[in-house]
Amino acid sequence: MAWSSASHPDRLLLTRQFPIGPDRLPEFEPIMQAANRIWNSCVWHSREIREKENRWPNEGELKAKFKFFKVWKELHSQSAQAVVEEYFEAVSGYRKHRENGHEDMRPPDFKPKKHLRTVTWKKQGFDVRPDGLGLKRSRGKDPVSVPLPAGWNVIVLPDGRSVTGTPVEVKVKAIVRRRKVENLILHVTFDFGVVPVRPEAGPVAAYDYNAAMLARATSAGVLDLFVGRELLAQIQYRNKVLAEFQAKLSRLREGSRRRRRLQAAKGRVLEKLDRRIRHMEHALTKALAELDRKEGIAVAVLGDLTGLRRSAGTGKKGKKANQKINQMAYDRLGSQQGYKNLMRGIRTIFLPEKYTSSTCYACGHHHPASRRRRGHWECERCGFSLQADLNGAGNLLKRRLTGDRIDLPAPVPVRVIRHWRWDRRHNRFVHVSSRAGA
Template identity: 65%
Template sequence: MAWSDKSHPHRLLLTKQFPLGLEMLSVFQPAMLAANRIWNSCVWHSREAFRQENRWPTEAELKAKFKSFAAWHELHSQSAQAVVEEYFEAVSSYSRHRENGHLEMNPPNFKPKNHLRTVTWKRQGFDVEDNTLVLKLSRKKEPIKVALPEGWNVVTLPDGIGMKGVPVEVKVKAVVRRRKVENLVLHVTFDLGVVPVYRTGAVSAYDYNSGLVARAALSGQLDLFVCRELLSLVQYRNKVLAEFQEKMSRLKEGSRRWRKLSRAKARKLRKLDRRIRQMEHALTKLFAELDEAEGVAFAVVGDLTNLRRSARTGMKGRKATQKINQMAYDRLHAEQRYKNLMRGVQTDPWTEKNTSSACCLCGTRNPAWRKHRGLWVCRKCGLILQADLNGAANLLKQYLFGSCTGRELPFAFGESRVWRWDKRSNKFEQVSPRAA
């Protein structure tokens, strides 16, 4: 599933997957190989332009260059343009990383000749005929017709209501394991329109941290989500990647042993990435379910823009900086945002200024009152609270009153709940604070 706010902040876009089976491989293989040839042509032309002119060609230059190529006329015009757009986005990302000092980054590389590249059909590149998708190719070629099951365009929301979506994008991806194509999967993105959100109601605030996420609600409920298992999994992934890179650095690039290690690295990282994403989805789903159960209308998330940049300026210690750079805060925010939107809850980013250095109860600011191990002790009112819970409560005050300092809390918080990952049920379960 995916969410987008390009056209409207409350527009909901969701993606459904439909396995096609290997019997459709012969139908889609020519189009996927043509897309791969366009990608390789982009790589070759860009490297030649950079070698001669010391610059990367623009997206418009690449599209104009390859319009007369035979591979371009194998696909629908927008599908061919989508390949160039993906390549240009990869080159732009590479250039930004190099400008930011990551000199170890490499530009997009060639793909093998038999690589089955994902083909994208935009809205003008396909038609819908009842339960059949008609995927257009070039003008001289017959379109590809894919029969889908009944109710393929109906998306069921968490409240049980089924919404009929309008397909806006179609992608065909190949599932490859150990260099063998195991399946083809059709990804259809539906536009469910602008989802109405509640304009009045309770407010909840979330304070993201590397190993903990704190939640404070207007009802006085405090929640602490222990994410140490997620953080340890991310750290283990980085350790595995470093071990593979160390072994591969001693070998000749492209040798038999180097290619074997490269394939083993890709398999191991894919497995770890699936476990990480599962844990992230379980966490953000719990956020949305708690907000829905408590009648929350606005979920406030701390604005962490330029967090990694500030962490590299020496403001924090080495270990804290490493943890900050390892968590995918923006991805968690995006997942929480679309899950909330499915339940009619609006998600707002808000500044975290002074939230970690002020007391949420009396409003007095003193950074020295935040002790080690995430403990907050107020020397004025005597409040003793977990530091992240104090930050989430201050974020809630800041959203409601405009500032978290110089103002007492107008309501009282109850006893906090603690949630932790349970390996047996593969979800976050409530535990006692002592166990956490």
């Protein structure tokens, strides 16, 4: 599932997946290969323009050039345009990385001729039917009918209410393993409208994301520390496995049979590790959202970490801290917590984290050296002692409650500190003693 607030901060957009089955491949294969040929045409024309004119062609230029091609007529017009838009999104990412100093990045390249590219149908590219969807093609071609199970457009919110969504985007993706299509997956994005949320004057919870810890502070004086070392260990193990595969691949000849087999094995192993990491991330954000719901939280405050990785790469932080910052998916965690909160009627906002880690929550004194080693905070002025991430979450809460004045004394005293750890047996975060959470 995914969450977006492009049109309204309280609008709920969710994506659900429906397996179609590999037996539908003969219907979708020509459509997906046509999308792949449009992608390759974009790559070819962009290279030609760069060689002749030393510039990148714009999006409208490519759409105007290819709209009369035969392959363009295989798809619905908006589906064909979506391929060009995806190509330019990849080009923008490549150029941004190059501007940030990543000289090893390469521009989007050609795909194999028989590559099954994911095809997108926008709102005018499909019909909603009583039993499913009708995916349109170009004029004169029959749409592809996809039957779906009963209740395919209905979700049940945590409070028990059923909400019917309106499909706004459809994607068909092929799951290929060992050169064989194992399944076709239909991704449908639903618009469930603006969800009613609690008044902003209610209780507040603030969150401080860290690589190995996640801290929570509420306006009731309750502090929660989620120990994320298991998640961090999984990410580090994935990086180690990836490095081992890359070292082996570097010694093999390009295009050889052994290299292709090793590439396939690399994909299978990394996919399994990625699923494990995503599960832990969803379990963490669900536990946070459930805590907010049970405690009646109205507003969840997350730190705005825009530019964090860029500042870490300038040498302001050490090598280990830089590595931890770059391997944690802060944006994905924030998005997951945002839509889970919205399903429970809780609004999510982002506030800057500037000076929250170097200011005392109790007295408001700013002194970076008060953050001791191993994540311990001890104020030099008032002697207030606390885990450093909890101190940062408290300052983020103070920023919300006092109108951006973290130099003031604490508006809420610390009453309770709880610790949470990952339980391997039940695959979820559980409440543990302070000694077990250390």
